[in-house]
Amino acid sequence: xxxxxxxxxxxxxxxxxxxxxxxxxxxxxxxxxxxxxxxxxxxxxxxxxxxxxxxxxxxxxxxxxxxxxxxxxxxxxxxxxxxxxxxxxxxxxxxxxxxxxxxxxxxxxxxxxxxxxxxxxxxxxxxxxxxxxxxxxxxxxxxxxxxxxxxxxxxxxxxxxxxxxxxxxxxxxxxxxxxxxxxxxxxxxxxxxxxxxxxxxxxxxxxxxxxxxxxxxxxxxxxxxxxxxxxxxxxxxxxxxxxxxxxxxxxxxxxxxxxxxxxxxxxxxxxxxxxxxxxxxxxxxxxxxxxxxxxxxxxxxxxxxxxxxxxxxxxxxxxxxxxxxxxxxxxxxxxxxxxxxxxxxxx
Amino acid sequence: xxxxxxxxxxxxxxxxxxxxxxxxxxxxxxxxxxxxxxxxxxxxxxxxxxxxxxxxxxxxxxxxxxxxxxxxxxxxxxxxxxxxxxxxxxxxxxxxxxxxxxxxxxxxxxxxxxxxxxxxxxxxxxxxxxxxxxxxxxxxxxxxxxxxxxxxxxxxxxxxxxxxxxxxxxxxxxxxxxxxxxxxxxxxxxxxxxxxxxxxxxxxxxxxxxxxxxxxxxxxxxxxxxxxxxxxxxxxxxxxxxxxxxxxxxxxxxxxxxxxxxxxxxxxxxxxxxxxxxxxxxxxxxxxxxxxxxxxxxxxxxxxxxxxxxxxxxxxxxxxxxxxxxxxxxxxxxxxxxxxxxxxxxxxxxxxxxxxxxxxxxxxxxxxxxxxxxxxxxxxxxxxxxxxxxxxxxxxxxxxxxxxxxxxxxxxxxxxxxxxxxxxxxxxxxxxxxxxxxxxxxxxxxxxxxxxxxxxxxxxxxxxxxxxxxxxxxxxxxxxxx
Numbered sequence: 001x002x003x004x005x006x007x008x009x010x011x012x013x014x015x016x017x018x019x020x021x022x023x024x025x026x027x028x029x030x031x032x033x034x035x036x037x038x039x040x041x042x043x044x045x046x047x048x049x050x051x052x053x054x055x056x057x058x059x060x061x062x063x064x065x066x067x068x069x070x071x072x073x074x075x076x077x078x079x080x081x082x083x084x085x086x087x088x089x090x091x092x093x094x095x096x097x098x099x100x101x102x103x104x105x106x107x108x109x110x111x112x113x114x115x116x117x118x119x120x121x122x123x124x125x126x127x128x129x130x131x132x133x134x135x136x137x138x139x140x141x142x143x144x145x146x147x148x149x150x151x152x153x154x155x156x157x158x159x160x161x162x163x164x165x166x167x168x169x170x171x172x173x174x175x176x177x178x179x180x181x182x183x184x185x186x187x188x189x190x191x192x193x194x195x196x197x198x199x200x201x202x203x204x205x206x207x208x209x210x211x212x213x214x215x216x217x218x219x220x221x222x223x224x225x226x227x228x229x230x231x232x233x234x235x236x237x238x239x240x241x242x243x244x245x246x247x248x249x250x251x252x253x254x255x256x257x258x259x260x261x262x263x264x265x266x267x268x269x270x271x272x273x274x275x276x277x278x279x280x281x282x283x284x285x286x287x288x289x290x291x292x293x294x295x296x297x298x299x300x301x302x303x304x305x306x307x308x309x310x311x312x313x314x315x316x317x318x319x320x321x322x323x324x325x326x327x328x329x330x331x332x333x334x335x336x337x338x339x340x341x342x343x344x345x346x347x
Numbered sequence: 348x349x350x351x352x353x354x355x356x357x358x359x360x361x362x363x364x365x366x367x368x369x370x371x372x373x374x375x376x377x378x379x380x381x382x383x384x385x386x387x388x389x390x391x392x393x394x395x396x397x398x399x400x401x402x403x404x405x406x407x408x409x410x411x412x413x414x415x416x417x418x419x420x421x422x423x424x425x426x427x428x429x430x431x432x433x434x435x436x437x438x439x440x441x442x443x444x445x446x447x448x449x450x451x452x453x454x455x456x457x458x459x460x461x462x463x464x465x466x467x468x469x470x471x472x473x474x475x476x477x478x479x480x481x482x483x484x485x486x487x488x489x490x491x492x493x494x495x496x497x498x499x500x501x502x503x504x505x506x507x508x509x510x511x512x513x514x515x516x517x518x519x520x521x522x523x524x525x526x527x528x529x530x531x532x533x534x535x536x537x538x539x540x541x542x543x544x545x546x547x548x549x550x551x552x553x554x555x556x557x558x559x560x561x562x563x564x565x566x567x568x569x570x571x572x573x574x575x576x577x578x579x580x581x582x583x584x585x586x587x588x589x590x591x592x593x594x595x596x597x598x599x600x601x602x603x604x605x606x607x608x609x610x611x612x613x614x615x616x617x618x619x620x621x622x623x624x625x626x627x628x629x630x631x632x633x634x635x636x637x638x639x640x641x642x643x644x645x646x647x648x649x650x651x652x653x654x655x656x657x658x659x660x661x662x663x664x665x666x667x668x669x670x671x672x673x674x675x676x677x678x679x680x681x682x683x684x685x686x687x688x689x690x691x692x693x694x695x696x697x698x699x700x701x702x703x704x705x706x707x708x709x710x711x712x713x714x715x716x717x718x719x720x721x722x723x724x725x726x727x728x729x730x731x732x733x734x735x736x737x738x739x740x741x742x743x744x745x746x747x748x749x750x751x752x753x754x755x756x757x758x759x760x761x762x763x764x765x766x767x768x769x770x771x772x773x774x775x776x777x778x779x780x781x782x783x784x785x786x787x788x789x790x791x792x793x794x795x796x797x798x799x800x801x802x803x804x805x806x807x808x809x810x811x812x813x814x815x816x817x818x819x820x821x822x823x824x825x826x827x828x829x
Binding site (some may be wrong): 165166169195196199200201202224225226228229230233234262280284 | 355366367385387389392393396445574578
């Protein structure tokens, strides 16, 4: 079965699961009753376009109980948060998705750079985020343990909005101080952090010099120039750099190995999530290959169904490749960054 | 020059081509006149940790040798063919003028005037250094200590480099950082978006004259990179408006060159002869297209306000937009049309407040804001204000603009506020004494001297030497090698 057939079949199964009165969530069952029956109308992934765009405010305004599929009734759920500089953050409930996602991701990791049985360090947002459990699971899945240094991005964002840049730098130093101590005194070979924190870490110590062999990064825009800088100077071409694109709502999109132009292309973990690059003014249509468009995410797991969510990012639509037989998203950047000032890259 | 250069990042003199290439378009076209390598902020931060290496290179060269190299560099700058971009295309002085004009909107004649001014900075460096150091023997900088007029002195550097965030609108501002090299302080320059040309050519002139390339870092970068430069450098020179000035007012690392609010003021004793000083007033308002902080933005007179405003306006109305290459062109356009729109709107809003009128309006017979050959211009404007409290009376804009206001002589010095340059037309000894005591005036011209003319031994807008060095007390009991 090719990737498209697999996706179509997975779409039908997911729709059946979320819109069946036996297994679906109160939110989607109510939605179907008020609109139309997706079990009849959706027979392949292309039919997902019949749904309107998912509104992420729903994840804040609707109680978490409404999102629990009956199939998971009685199992306490994890609450994962996203955003939330002010007010109630958006929340997503989950059970095992993060484990599936990061086990899939583990299969893509190079065992030389991320040796099995070695320990990890995560420097970045932990707290109520999915990432914290995900990284620990990834390390455990590969036979290692994880050390953590937390960074609260909501506080950093507030400082930036208030133009308290000195405080930002002091807070960042505080975070890096802790990371340096762990790297110096514990046997760490694998690192997860954000590009900014990785840069700061490398201003203080040689990251590969302290034994790190692989670094996987995510969280903010990475231009080809930034990626090149991280590979050539920050990691000194001695540790492998693996950029990823992900969030609480999707999981994790992997990148293909970097080439000389350092342009990063990510491929969604299909069929569990699908990324399309669409025309921002006519979102039914994808843009031509090698053109920029807005990123649209559809998540299709048994725990969570989220059709056609418009991300706050834009990217280049890239062609399928040998490893991934579906479209990729390249050189992701904040949507509208060329026209507007966007508070981005806070950590 | 038919080739389109790629202006690279210079990392302590080493050329670095970024993967992010930003086109600098010729004004009014989609045609790139150059591409600029944009440094990511991480790269800038990382390099800032190593600026001390550049300082060590400069420290080894005697200051008098650096001085001679600086003088030699002046000829290269004015007359030489110098490499531009990572391709090292040969750039003649004419090429430089055309490139800068194409991306900034400055007329060729004004650029040549600025070139001559910068040439003087190179060649007059001994005078400038005397002014900045009050005649210090530069060997003191080589040795770290010495003597000045029989008194032991010692100076230590406040910083390992001088960072400069440059604007796009006036090539002559580069004059402010150039003496740093003779003071053995390397420079780290962030060029304006439309104006990499002048700092690049100055750097190449210095290098050709023998100053080590390691002394020069050049980072075209975005807002984030600029922020890193400002936050992390030991000493920073930047340019901005009043809000930028107040933002950094308490930070001794940062010297902000903001608006000058320079003025011409007349005493009772000379005001009836005002016509004798018309040329000085016209030059002070309009030289360099009114873009300098030393251009006059307000004229205060005890009487004859209407006649003076009328006479200046009439003369200024002769200054009109002309093709860039016209040798008579004296008015600069705005590379960013939004600036022109914003400034024009601010003038209109001030007039709408009442108590002020645009004296040039009947003379120019058209709107103040004009698009000429795809370029946005603001015609020179004299505003006659009824009172000093009128909002336009003490405003400064980036084009030939000034207010004329009648203020009694005895009230003038209490009214003027902070003023970079004041030319006081008076012979009244009592008023001269008050002028000399006035704390608001940074540079005082007594008598007929345009505000826009500077003397190289008279530093204004801060003293670069005092910014970069501090004097320490010293006592040397015995040193074996002395």
